[in-house]
Amino acid sequence: MIYDTYTGPLSQLADCTLCPRNCHANRLSGKTGWCKSDHSFSIASICLHHGEEPAISGTSGICNVFFTNCNLQCIYCQNFQISDTHAERSTDNMDLPEVISGITRFLDQGIGRVGFVSPSHFIPQMQVIIDVIHSLGYKPVWVYNTNGYDKAETLRSLEGVIDVYLPDFKYMDPQLSHDFSGARDYPEHAMKALREMMRQKGATLLLGDDNTAESGIIVRHLVLPGQVENSLRVMRFLAEEISPRIHVSLMAQYFPTKRVKDHPRLGRGVTENEYQQVVDEMDRLGIVNGWIQEFESNEFYRPDFDQPHPFE
Secondary structure, eight states: OGGGGGOGGGGGGGGBOSSTTOOOBOGGGTOOOTTOOOSSBOEEEEEEEOOSOHHHHTTTOEEEEEESSOSSOOTTOTTHHHHSTTSGGGGOOBOHHHHHHHHHHHHTTTOOEEEEESOTTOHHHHHHHHHHHHHTTOOOEEEEEEOSOOOHHHHHTTTTTOSEEEEBOOOSOHHHHHHHHSOTTHHHHHHHHHHHHHHHHOSOOEEOTTSOEEEEEEEEEEOOTTOHHHHHHHHHHIIIIIOTTSEEEEEOOOOOOTTTTTOTTTSSOOOHHHHHHHHHHHHHHTOOSEEEOOGGGGGTOOOOTTSSSTTO
């Protein structure tokens, strides 16, 4: 069977140091690391998504593959139904033929982009999927949609494989990343990861004839309530240490999920004034490439992974 040929990348899971958690778990033996994941294809959903940036979704959408058990446990995560390592859906698995079938049905409909969402701890499985899809004659644009908590040396192995990097850059404040995501070292690793992405792709976003991205980087940043200074520091880092020409997607879509509705800092939405302060700083810094969201966007980006299509 064709799938049996492509198990080689999974050997990396025998002593897992894929992400900054550096668990050294032998995930091939059925044991799990910090992410509570083994060698399985732990995927909660493969679906068509129209809600990404225009250069990612285009007019036809993108086939997104949603991995479970995120290696960054943000307490406010909108995808908590599948990202929380203790959630009921965290044990969702697909076998490889099911994954390939789920992706190719969209490719056969003319969808030209495949995005891997939260792939940092599933890179060997992702590589197997890419190898099999290529062996079947498909050549989609591959999008690496990550929370930014990646190891630069792991990303190095993806050079020439990933077409478009779509990283979050959440925090410049280590205390904030500790309090909200359980990772004090997030800023350190996110900065190194983004520099590695820049080494591979540069600041230019290459667009095809349909104005969708074929190669490059788009950096996302979600403005959090009461944390304007963190957002301003993120923008300064991007402009001053990466490039003012980098494409930035500034998101206003934060809403307090049921897990944080009573949280003293996260239990409210972002104010229009808070969001505008960050937009103004982008203008001041000369960041002119990218997108800002309509302020009311927090009413629309509320996925439900208990539904057949999470975004409808």
